[in-house]
Amino acid sequence: xxxxxxxxxxxxxxxxxxxxxxxxxxxxxxxxxxxxxxxxxxxxxxxxxxxxxxxxxxxxxxxxxxxxxxxxxxxxxxxxxxxxxxxxxxxxxxxxxxxxxxxxxxxxxxxxxxxxxxxxxxxxxxxxxxxxxxxxxxxxxxxxxxxxxxxxxxxxxxxxxxxxxxxxxxxxxxxxxxxxxxxxxxxxxxxxxxxxxxxxxxxxxxxxxxxxxxxxxxxxxxxxxxxxxxxxxxxxxxxxxxxxxxxxxxxxxxxxxxxxxxxxxxxxxxxxxxxxxxxxxxxxxxxxxxxxxxxxxxxxxxxxxxxxxxxxxxxxxxxxxxxxxxxxxxxxxxxxxxxxxxxxxxxxxxxxxxxxxxxxxxxxxxxxxxxxxxxxxxxxxxxxxxxxxxxxxxxxxxxxxxxxxx
Numbered sequence: 001x002x003x004x005x006x007x008x009x010x011x012x013x014x015x016x017x018x019x020x021x022x023x024x025x026x027x028x029x030x031x032x033x034x035x036x037x038x039x040x041x042x043x044x045x046x047x048x049x050x051x052x053x054x055x056x057x058x059x060x061x062x063x064x065x066x067x068x069x070x071x072x073x074x075x076x077x078x079x080x081x082x083x084x085x086x087x088x089x090x091x092x093x094x095x096x097x098x099x100x101x102x103x104x105x106x107x108x109x110x111x112x113x114x115x116x117x118x119x120x121x122x123x124x125x126x127x128x129x130x131x132x133x134x135x136x137x138x139x140x141x142x143x144x145x146x147x148x149x150x151x152x153x154x155x156x157x158x159x160x161x162x163x164x165x166x167x168x169x170x171x172x173x174x175x176x177x178x179x180x181x182x183x184x185x186x187x188x189x190x191x192x193x194x195x196x197x198x199x200x201x202x203x204x205x206x207x208x209x210x211x212x213x214x215x216x217x218x219x220x221x222x223x224x225x226x227x228x229x230x231x232x233x234x235x236x237x238x239x240x241x242x243x244x245x246x247x248x249x250x251x252x253x254x255x256x257x258x259x260x261x262x263x264x265x266x267x268x269x270x271x272x273x274x275x276x277x278x279x280x281x282x283x284x285x286x287x288x289x290x291x292x293x294x295x296x297x298x299x300x301x302x303x304x305x306x307x308x309x310x311x312x313x314x315x316x317x318x319x320x321x322x323x324x325x326x327x328x329x330x331x332x333x334x335x336x337x338x339x340x341x342x343x344x345x346x347x348x349x350x351x352x353x354x355x356x357x358x359x360x361x362x363x364x365x366x367x368x369x370x371x372x373x374x375x376x377x378x379x380x381x382x383x384x385x386x387x388x389x390x391x392x393x394x395x396x397x398x399x400x401x402x403x404x405x406x
Contacts, residue, residue: 007054017043058323095114144235155364164190165192202386205382222384238392247392257394263402273304294354297337359392
C-alpha cells in the first residue's frame with residue numbers, strides 16, 4: 001500500500017509539472033518552446049511509466065489474494081533460519097564474493113566448505129549464489145485489454161459460434177383506427193454473426209543444462225512467457241486483425257464488423273484530435289452505451305490528449321487519484337494500449353470509444369503447452385510448443401465509434 005501511495009504521488013507530481021508548463025505558455029499567450037515541449041513530453045512519459053507501475057502493483061495485489069505466489073526475486077534467508085539450500089546462506093555469498101575478487105587463495109577453510117556444499121549436479125562453487133542470479137531481467141509487459149472487457153464463449157463441441165442478428169428493424173407503428181391493421185412492414189431482416197476459432201502456435205527450445213542448473217524455474221518461466229505472448233498475439237488481432245484466418249479487429253473497417261459509418265473525423269485536425277472532435281465522437285455513441293463505454297488510445301496519443309482543454313479552459317483528461325480508478329476523458333475511462341494506432345496523419349485512426357462487451361471472442365482450445373523431450377535430445381535441449389484456437393469480432397457496430405483524424 002505504501003508503494004502504491006508513493007507511485008501515485010510521483011505520478012501526480014509529474015502530471016502537475018507537465019500542466020504547469022502548459023499553463024505558463026498559455027498565460028503568456030504563446031506556443032511551447034522546443035525545450036518546454038521536450039520537458040512536457042518527459043513529464044508525461046514519467047506519468048505514464050508510473051501508471052504502468054501502479055497497474056502492475058494493483059494486479060499483483062489481486063493475484064496475491066487469489067493464490068500464494070512463489071517469490072523468485074530478492075535475498076533468501078540463511079540456512080540457520082530454515083532455508084535448506086546451502087547456496088542461499090550468508091557464508092556462501094561471502095565466499096563467492098572473495099572468490100570473484102581474490103580467487104581461491106583468499107578462501108578460508110569455512111568458505112571452501114560452504115562453496116563445495118552443493119551437490120555434484122549443482123557443480124559446487126561453479127554455480128553462482130542464488131540471490132545473485134535469481135533476478136530476471138526483462139522488459140515491462142504490455143497490458144492486454146480487450147479480452148478483459150469482451151464477451152467470451154468457450155466452444156467444446158461445435159466448430160463455430162453462430163448468433164442471429166437483427167440487421168433491419170421494423171419501422172414505427174402507424175396511428176390508425178380501431179379496425180385497421182396498419183401498413184404491412186417488409187423491412188424486418190435477420191442476419192448471423194459467425195465466429196470460427198483459428199489456430200496459432202509458438203515453439204521454443206531450452207538448454208537442458210540451463211534447466212538443471214538455473215535457480216530460476218526456467219521451464220515454468222518459459223511456459224508463463226508463452227502464455228503471455230499468446231495474450232499479446234490475440235490483443236494485436238483484436239485491435240487490428242483483418243479477419244482472414246484471424247480475429248477481426250476494432251480498428252479494421254469492415255461491413256461485418258465496424259464499418260466506416262462509425263468513423264468520426266469532424267472537428268479534428270489532420271495531425272491531432274481536438275476537444276470538438278472528441279465531443280463529436282462521444283455524442284455519436286448512443287447514450288445507452290455511455291455507462292459502460294471505454295476509450296482506447298496509444299500512449300503517444302495520450303500525450304496530445306493531456307494538453308487539450310474545454311471551452312472553460314479546463315483539461316478534459318482527468319488522471320486517477322484512487323486505487324483501482326482509471327484515468328477519465330469526457331467522463332469515460334481511458335485505457336492505454338501499445339497496439340492502438342499511433343500514426344498521427346490525416347485520414348488515420350487515433351482512438352476508439354466503445355462498449356466492449358459487444359466484442360465477442362470464441363475459444364475452441366485453451367492454451368496448451370506440449371513438452372518435447374526426445375526431439376531435441378541430440379542437441380541436449382527440451383522443446384515447448386504453445387497452441388491455442390480463438391476468433392473474435394465486433395458484433396454490434398453501433399456500440400463503437402472510432403476517432404479519425406481530419
